[in-house]
Amino acid sequence: MIPTHRFTGSIPALVSPMNEDGSLDLDAFRALLDWHVEEGSGAVVIAGTTGEAPTLSTEEQAALIGLACQHLGGRLPVIAGTGANSTAEAIELASLAENAGAQAQLSVVPYYNKPSQQGMYAHFKAVAEACDLPVILYNVPGRTVADISNDTVLSLADVPGIIGIKDATGEMGRGFDLISRRPEGFLVLSGDDETALALTLLGGDGVISVTANAYPSIMHLMIEDAMHGRLESARRHNARLQKLHRALFVEPNPAPLKWIMARQGRLDNHLRLPLVHLSSTSQSELTRLLEEIG
Known part of the structure; x- marks a missing residue:
């Protein structure tokens, strides 16, 4: 298994470039991958x-994951989105990602069917036991409605193959509680750009980011500074992007x-x-904000 420290820092949740006819723009996709290597x-x-991902076919997901792994050639770890509200489908997507060469999977809390905490535990345990691809849990109750508790997360942290969580709640008290009780090596990654700096300063391991798609260098420097105690520099980088973090969700x-x-x-x-x-x-x-950022 790849060491968990390889999945830290600023991690863009990469866009899927598309052509006018809706097909995937693979040339632009390769260029984005190279850019993120260069930007840190x-x-x-x-x-x-x-x-x-909700609009991608299974074949397209496999193609993108496989292309990313092939093109990067180990220059960056590839985390594949594999979540589904059907456990059988999540296992199928995990197997697909593993076969395509991914180093880890990001598996979202099952959406729409609102499972109990026991149901969430059973779901993720089944996914982790079905293949050897390390699992990063993904909690985003604003989209899924279902919300996995810290106690359930910590129970899952004892399941072999479950290596961390992307927490998109933006709740700092909750994040610090998880950080303070997690077992050694269990990753706590922010999934909320607005509060990513705060969670990292509390001991988190970085961010899986929307903003980093457009400003990877600034996000990388901010998280690196935060993880190494360079507080003033981290604050300056965050201040440049703080308004943009929120504006990126002004529409879906x-x-x-x-x-x-x-x-x-x-x-x-x-x-x-x-x-x-x-x-x-x-x-x-957004035009006004981009002018401020420069």
Whole structure:
């Protein structure tokens, strides 16, 4: 198993570039991977929420994960999005990611069917036991409605193969409680850019980030400074992006993000329905923020 310290730092939840006809833009995808190596990202998440995974076919997910592993060639670890609200489907996606060469999987709390804490424990235990791909749990109750408790997370931390959690609640008291009680080596990664600096300063291991797609170097430097106690420098980096963290969710993710990255020349601004292009009002707001960031 790859050491857990390889999954720390600033980790972009990578967008999936698309062509006008809706097909995947693999040339832009390769270029993004190279850019994140150059900018210091700690790893990449492929086929997560920001990558529009709900609209990707199983074949497309496998293609993106496999291409990322092949193109990176070990330069960055690849974490594959594998979550589903069906345990059987989550296991199938985990096997697919393992066969494609991923180094870990990001598995979201089952959404829509609202399982109990016992159901969540049984779900993730089954996923971890079904293959050898390390599991990073993903708690984002704002999307899933279901919310895994810290006690359940810590019980799962004892299951072989479950190596950490992406906590997107943004609740610092909850995050610190988890950090203070976790077993050695269990990762606690922020899933909320607005509070990522705070969680890292409390002892967290970094962030799986939306913002890092567009500003990977600043996010990398902020997390590195935080993890090494360089507080003033970390604060300065965070201050540059703080308004943007929130603005990236002014409309459903990744519509604002893809609009920004298209302005940067990183990709063409195409999404799949039911997501639609950013409204003119939100474009004006983001334009002002980008001018502030420089």
